[in-house]
Amino acid sequence: MFELLTRILLWLLIAAIVWYVFIQFIPRAYLTWLGGLIVFTFVVLAFLSPASGTVAMVWGMISSIFFKPLGLVIFLLLMSLKEGTKKIAANLVVAALLMLILTSMPIVAYWLAGQAERSIVDTEALRANANQVANVRAIVVLGDPTGLLDPSFRSRVQVSNVEEGFNNSLASRLAYAGRLYATQATQGNDPLVVVGAGPQLQDRSDEETGQAVQTIGNLLEGAGVPNNRILIETEGYDLYTTIVSVREALVARGFQPGTDGIILIAPALSISRATSTFARLDVDVLPEPTDQFAFQLESGRLMASPLDLIPNVDALALTTRVVDEYLTSVYYFLRGWVVDPGSF
Numbered sequence: 001m002f003e004l005l006t007r008i009l010l011w012l013l014i015a016a017i018v019w020y021v022f023i024q025f026i027p028r029a030y031l032t033w034l035g036g037l038i039v040f041t042f043v044v045l046a047f048l049s050p051a052s053g054t055v056a057m058v059w060g061m062i063s064s065i066f067f068k069p070l071g072l073v074i075f076l077l078l079m080s081l082k083e084g085t086k087k088i089a090a091n092l093v094v095a096a097l098l099m100l101i102l103t104s105m106p107i108v109a110y111w112l113a114g115q116a117e118r119s120i121v122d123t124e125a126l127r128a129n130a131n132q133v134a135n136v137r138a139i140v141v142l143g144d145p146t147g148l149l150d151p152s153f154r155s156r157v158q159v160s161n162v163e164e165g166f167n168n169s170l171a172s173r174l175a176y177a178g179r180l181y182a183t184q185a186t187q188g189n190d191p192l193v194v195v196g197a198g199p200q201l202q203d204r205s206d207e208e209t210g211q212a213v214q215t216i217g218n219l220l221e222g223a224g225v226p227n228n229r230i231l232i233e234t235e236g237y238d239l240y241t242t243i244v245s246v247r248e249a250l251v252a253r254g255f256q257p258g259t260d261g262i263i264l265i266a267p268a269l270s271i272s273r274a275t276s277t278f279a280r281l282d283v284d285v286l287p288e289p290t291d292q293f294a295f296q297l298e299s300g301r302l303m304a305s306p307l308d309l310i311p312n313v314d315a316l317a318l319t320t321r322v323v324d325e326y327l328t329s330v331y332y333f334l335r336g337w338v339v340d341p342g343s344f
Helices: 002-025 026-050 053-066 069-079 090-103 108-118 123-128 169-187 205-224 239-252 269-282 311-337
Strands: 135-142 193-198 230-233 263-267 284-290
Touching: 026 090, 053 069, 053 108, 069 090, 069 311, 090 108, 090 311, 108 123, 108 269, 108 311, 123 230, 135 169, 135 239, 169 193, 169 284, 193 239, 230 239, 239 269, 263 269, 269 284, 269 311
Parallel strands: 135 193, 135 263, 193 230, 263 284
Antiparallel strands: none
């Protein structure tokens, strides 16, 4: 702990010295251009090298401060104090307060989540039309496309020890995959069950990854899936690379894109993006979203209680996840990783 604190203090000291030198010898106008150039460089690198951990970390910091609700509120409050505590910019304080209230209200958070769940493609319409996928060759289970900063990523199920644990939501999806496999089996089908854990298994040793893979396999077997019908992909580090890895694994086993289809089990917030990404790779998908939010505004009826008007931290966390999903969807669209929404 002492070593970590010392390292942080040294980095802060170095940053302060560098900033002082910049202020002393470089005009402020050039610093503005320099800052803009650095931000632009990282945006370009995010497109050219999305797998870079440094780029992902810097982009995470920038988006957390300037695009996500809590960071933007703090930024506005700090900007309101730029002329000192005696000259507070009231308009920025009001803007920050309104943003914090709105993004922390459950009624707003759940409504935004409902809209996000139906973005890009209408997953409910696809589920209603089972003929969209005539030949189900696989059931694909995706983990949460989240990083270490997301509480859902750190909420883990301990199977035998902490190292082998993984996201609680993924465990429930594995059980759901078992039920869908049983349904397919009663129809005379014998699909492959593929699990793309994504970031869940990243930054682990080979031994820890092997233990986690074994645990996932055991849970699927316990849910009724035969061992020879289980495939676990560990190469993906985000949603896109996980989907590409899953598709390659399926093709290697005789899957025919454009003819064969899959049942996709993924979080409701990201299943639209996942479905559209598979579609871009010419894979027909029957989506089965999980982790849905029960609150909806439908048919002119308000399915809410007065408590849904009271701001709370859980609603703020949900709003942040929705904003992050929208930003990521825009990035996927710019990269050409998703299909044109009008093609569905």
